[in-house]
Amino acid sequence: MTPFKPGFAHNGNNFYAELRQEIEHYFTSNKKAKTGNGKLYRKTAFALLFVPALLALSFSTAFWGNSPMWVNYVLFALLGVMHAFTGFNVMHDACHGSFSSKPWVNNIFQHSLGLLGSHAPIWKFKHNVLHHTWTNVDGVDDDIAKSPMLRHCPTQTFKPAHKYQHIYMFGLYAISTIWWLFGNDSIKYAKGKVNHQSMPKMTAVDHLTFWGFKLLYAGVYIAAPIYLFGAFHGLMLFLTLHVVLGVLLSVVFQLAHAVEGMHFENSLEYSETDDKIANEWAVHQVLTTNNFATKSPLATWFMGGLNFQVEHHLFPKISHVHYPNINPILIRTCEKYGVKYSEMPTFWKAIKSHLRWMRLMGKEEHPRLSVA
Numbered sequence: 001m002t003p004f005k006p007g008f009a010h011n012g013n014n015f016y017a018e019l020r021q022e023i024e025h026y027f028t029s030n031k032k033a034k035t036g037n038g039k040l041y042r043k044t045a046f047a048l049l050f051v052p053a054l055l056a057l058s059f060s061t062a063f064w065g066n067s068p069m070w071v072n073y074v075l076f077a078l079l080g081v082m083h084a085f086t087g088f089n090v091m092h093d094a095c096h097g098s099f100s101s102k103p104w105v106n107n108i109f110q111h112s113l114g115l116l117g118s119h120a121p122i123w124k125f126k127h128n129v130l131h132h133t134w135t136n137v138d139g140v141d142d143d144i145a146k147s148p149m150l151r152h153c154p155t156q157t158f159k160p161a162h163k164y165q166h167i168y169m170f171g172l173y174a175i176s177t178i179w180w181l182f183g184n185d186s187i188k189y190a191k192g193k194v195n196h197q198s199m200p201k202m203t204a205v206d207h208l209t210f211w212g213f214k215l216l217y218a219g220v221y222i223a224a225p226i227y228l229f230g231a232f233h234g235l236m237l238f239l240t241l242h243v244v245l246g247v248l249l250s251v252v253f254q255l256a257h258a259v260e261g262m263h264f265e266n267s268l269e270y271s272e273t274d275d276k277i278a279n280e281w282a283v284h285q286v287l288t289t290n291n292f293a294t295k296s297p298l299a300t301w302f303m304g305g306l307n308f309q310v311e312h313h314l315f316p317k318i319s320h321v322h323y324p325n326i327n328p329i330l331i332r333t334c335e336k337y338g339v340k341y342s343e344m345p346t347f348w349k350a351i352k353s354h355l356r357w358m359r360l361m362g363k364e365e366h367p368r369l370s371v372a
């Protein structure tokens with residue numbers, strides 16, 4: 001059965017209209033474009049030059065003679081960090097159309113996801129449509145659809161193993177990108193669906209890019225290391241890259257929605273005919289999303305503004321480079337309309353909160369059935 005995708009009530013709240021007006025005023029009065037700027041393009045150049053440089057350096061060690069293998073493990077761990085950096089900063093903005101004001105530039109740079117082994121059209125449906133519209137709506141948002149292995153919210157079925165999910169989840173995060181690239185993508189591609197939701201029909205170019213990038217990725221990151229360093233080290237290097245990448249991506253995305261104080265909805269509670277989520281869409285986004293470490297320039301630089309997730313969820317078409325500047329406008333407007341804005345001061349405090357939340361969800365009985 002296809003779970004119903006509930007609508008959002010229009011409760012006469014002027015919150016989003018006023019917020020949009022204020023943000024619009026910020027960009028017009030400062031004569032700024034909402035899309036990427038020199039800062040973003042310098043980051044892009046850094047990412048797209050550094051990744052091949054690391055690869056070339058690693059592969060060249062095969063011809064050095066007595067180069068120690070640990071050098072390659074360090075280089076592949078760094079590749080994991082740089083793949084996360086490219087995903088956060090380049091791919092994410094381009095897939096949302098905020099990288100550039102020119103659609104063809106976004107179309108090119110969205111395929112940086114292909115270079116990371118996945119596929120932009122599939123990810124855009126899963127992320128831009130399902131996750132960004134029905135954030136934390138159980139049954140529709142793919143980011144919290146990890147059942148039965150992980151239980152993210154009170155409406156998901158409890159299994160005894162969930163008692164330990166706050167411990168074993170890091171093992172799942174470590175292999176999450178291998179499963180994403182080779183398992184999950186293949187299932188979505190074969191079924192034409194993300195979980196129960198049908199994706200738009202793929203074009204011939206989509207099919208070509210899916211297979212082209214998968215083959216290229218497998219050639220560069222699996223076949224070439226095996227050829228150069230032998231089957232054991234080749235596969236272990238691949239695993240090293242993905243453990244680093246998987247943990248970084250999972251943790252950063254989880255800190256935005258699966259922490260204490262976040263609101264969750266259950267799509268099964270809404271009928272297809274009339275019921276709507278009581279909050280309007282913009283208020284729902286604020287209640288289901290958490291900011292963290294917004295005062296850390298390093299976190300903001302590395303995570304592509306994903307530490308400003310509330311701004312990102314409300315304005316995904318605005319490039320992340322502008323989020324620190326519009327944050328005070330958001331906080332002010334939330335205060336004015338009594339909308340609960342969530343922020344954790346540091347990355348570590350957000351991680352601890354994620355741990356506590358997953359531990360709470362790992363209990364059959366817990367004090368809160370619904371968190372508002």
Ligand SMILES: [Zn+2]
Binds near residue numbers: 092096312
């Ligand atoms: Zn996004």
